[in-house]
Amino acid sequence: MSVELELSPKTKRASGAPCCEPVVFPDVDREQALRLAEVAKALGDPIRLQLVDVLRKHAGKVCVCELVALFDIAQPTLSHHLKKLRDAGIVDSERRGVWAYYYVLPAALDELSAWLA
Amino acid sequence: MSVELELSPKTKRASGAPCCEPVVFPDVDREQALRLAEVAKALGDPIRLQLVDVLRKHAGKVCVCELVALFDIAQPTLSHHLKKLRDAGIVDSERRGVWAYYYVLPAALDELSAWLA
DNA sequence: AGATTGCATCTACGAACGTCGATGGATACG
């Protein structure tokens, strides 16, 4: 009732006490935020983080059958986690006969690392 | 039928074709994985990641009323995200009168950064 | 050829998440 309609929400500060500098920062690479959050989200599970850790420490490629032995979760669950990591661009896989070998794609982790640095 | 029952699942490899080196890596700091995943999970949302980005670029402390203006989400939702970041130990807050000011606690991000490096 | 093994996909379901509106407490202003 009887409100000043012309004022934008931003200027409608408390009657006479500014809380801080008028503006903080306009934006923060909205596009990159989506990408970084996707990678961070993929790392946001202890098992996936350990998976990445194992794969990173093994510069080479690691067979899924070995990973299954390390974590006490069912094989389909492990496959699901690996798919999450693959979708996030953190790892990739390669089939050699019966076995699938996974390895780290450094680009995604590097981007996150650069943002954190 | 006539299967060797004494063998543990690990040693029951396919009859004569090893998939890779016998063992990958025993463990990976199980405790630290939980901590790192918690931080990564908190960063696994574009809004929270941008929030952290804004707070980091502002070495000082930022009022919530300014943050509300930057992102077009409702104020309770923003408060919810800030709580997530606080619970993960990424940020902390301080009340000054009516306003709440948020700032980054570098330790959590540093730990994640160190692991990625 | 038949059996076995390794892996991915599909389905299912309980748990957790993201968002919002409404409420309430604390502080500052008139």
Add this chain to the structure above:
DNA sequence: CGTATCCATCGACGTTCGTAGATGCAATCT
């Protein structure tokens, strides 16, 4: 005082996530 503002919490809703079992396919061994 009374009122307005700022912020956190609560309740509710729909969506997504994490896990497991079942199924299916490909490749290897006997």
